[in-house]
Amino acid sequence: MEKHIDRIIAKIVITLISIYLAAPIVATIMYSFAKSWVNTILPDGWTFEWYLQLITNSDFLSALARSIILGFVTTIIAMCCFLPVVFYANVYDESIKAKLRFITVLPFTIPGIVLVTGLVRVYANLPVPQMLVLLLAISLLSLPVTYQALDNAFIAHDFRAMFEQALILGDSPIKAFVKVVIPNIRVGMFIAMLLTFTNAFGEYVLTNIILGGNYETLKIYMYRLMQSNGQASSVLTTVYFFFLAIISIIMIAIMKWQGSKKAEEVEDTKKL
């Protein structure tokens, strides 16, 4: 009987929390489709007008393009910087992994504003383009997620032996890396790239302070829009929400696929 009551209480609590979390999202989505929603429980009618307005707005399209460029370039920089390091740590010198782990949590412990102030002061008098400073800073901020995703990719196989085997079979180190290592960590790399991309795509603090109005990304545009047009801003929020949801679904699907593949491998091995 007591157990039954506990279960009911747990269900009520979970339902309330779910409603609390889902209500703003549902309201924002509804608001983005509402013709008008003032002093009524539900909107007066539904429309796609705000969406049409948004996708034909040149400011929005420019901001979207900037965010995508920022995301892509940051992802490329992060991969070029971190992938060789993670490879080296996993294949040749596991002892540096503890130090790497410490470094990767630093972006969590240093607040963005402190990082930006430091970067601006260091590079203010140097002939380094502000855009480059921003790209490197965002790449660094994505380090915790990028490192973890890449590091996990190296667990599955004996990469040292595979890499050295490719050398013995006649390949150069770079070709061996490209032909043997990369194809076998592609799933982990893809997840790391998605995480780095979404991190950079949604970045606000660094971009706003370092480049400010000179480089209006989607997030900065979103904040500007919130102050002038609530409905357009809810449309943008909805679009942004679904964009992130799709990326999350892709990642979950990949992880599930990997899990089922591993289970199949275990079954196959048992059969042999």
Place this chain on the structure above:
Amino acid sequence: MSSISLEVKDLAINLSGNQVIKDMNFKIKKNTLTTFLGPSGSGKTTVLRAIAGLNQKIAGKILLDDTEIQNLAANQRNIGMIFQSYALFPNLSVFENVAYGLRVRKEPKATIKEKVDAILKTVNLQDKEQSYPENLSGGQKQRVAIARAMVLEPKILLLDEPLSALDAKIRIELRNQIREYQQRLGITMLFVTHDQAEAMAISDEIIVMDNGKVQQQGSPLEIYTHPQNIFIAKFIGNHNILDAAQLRSLGVELAENDKSNFIIRPELFQISITGDSSDYMAVSGKVKNISILGDRFEYRFITENGLELKVEFLNQQQAFMIETAITFYVKKDNIERVGI
């Protein structure tokens, strides 16, 4: 043409400031299977990696078919290597794994197909060429690794403990398979293991290593019957090791200043003598313990003066019971003098 495939001269290797290999010298004959045998940390794999070119910070010379190779990169040595994990490329099919080195050499497609098909047939994997490594058994993986190495016709094939992760029954099956391919294809193989039985079973020659040095090189029988020092005697077999005083206490006459150590192999004890009794050392005592090893019995035997000896007999007769009083005999010629 020289009968020596590989020669290592004055090899020394430093790792992280420690000299792990010291003035090592040995030769390996063509078309033989030679085993590096030694405990963990003795430097076996380090030497193998140096031969393969995976560790180039070395002093000394490595000659392959009379040509110095110590300064060549791994991809220029024409040496095959099989790793403990086999290191098959999971993203490539069996065919593509085997064809990998041929593609690197930019051989024509028709030649690649012909060579890969032929070697897969040799290792009985022609029906698995489209399979991926994840779908192969341990034995099949090993055969793919051998085929991948052999298709390039390397001058020598190095095997770095390829059986150590497997259970006992499969190990025996696969080690026999390796030996069969070595003999059938006429390959020079250098095989690393820490398992004495494995080394004895498949080798033409064994190089016993310890502490970064070659302790002894010879045929399995030679190493087993005439170990050069106590380390080898302890490592290679289950020998009884006695000092001069202990042997004297069993009635063997030795010079007073003789400080040597001696070994007596447990299987050389007899329960009766044939011929002249003065040729034998008789040891009386009691059976303390018996281990049944399937094909033979191993006894722990306490002599009348308190020495413990190991004695083995084939499982052909009723075993002696514990506390049985008995006299064993061993031919004095079979008591082997060893260095320290």
